[in-house]
Amino acid sequence: MADLDNATKLKLESILNMGGGYVLDLSNAAFADFVRTSIGIDPYEKYGSDLSKAKLLRLIWEREPSTSVSKLNLELLEHM
Numbered sequence: 001m002a003d004l005d006n007a008t009k010l011k012l013e014s015i016l017n018m019g020g021g022y023v024l025d026l027s028n029a030a031f032a033d034f035v036r037t038s039i040g041i042d043p044y045e046k047y048g049s050d051l052s053k054a055k056l057l058r059l060i061w062e063r064e065p066s067t068s069v070s071k072l073n074l075e076l077l078e079h080m
Contacts (some may be wrong), residue, residue, distance in 0.1 A: 002061050003067035009061065013054070018078060021052030024079060028053065035060070038075045039068040 004012075016023050023031055026042070031053045035043045041064070043056040051059070061069055 001063060002066045006060055012073065018054040021054045023036045023053040023057055024076065026053060035072060039064065
C-alpha cells in the first residue's frame with residue numbers, strides 16, 4: 001500500500017487532469033496498457049471494468065505497493 005498524503009494526491013490529480021474520471025489523454029484501452037506495461041497489472045481486471053480511469057488510479061494508489069505506485073506515477077508524469 002502506497003503512502004501518499006492528501007496534498008500529494010490532490011497535486012497529482014490536478015497535474016494528471018483527473019477531473020471527470022479521466023487520466024491525461026489516455027483512452028480506457030491505452031490506460032490499461034500503460035498500467036500493465038508499467039507495473040504488470042490490468043487495472044480493469046483487478047479492480048473492475050465499470051470504473052473510470054481516475055477511480056482506478058486512486059485504487060492503485062491505495063492498494064498497490066509504494067514501489068509500483070511510484071513507478072507508475074513517474075511514468076505518467078513522463079508521458080505528459
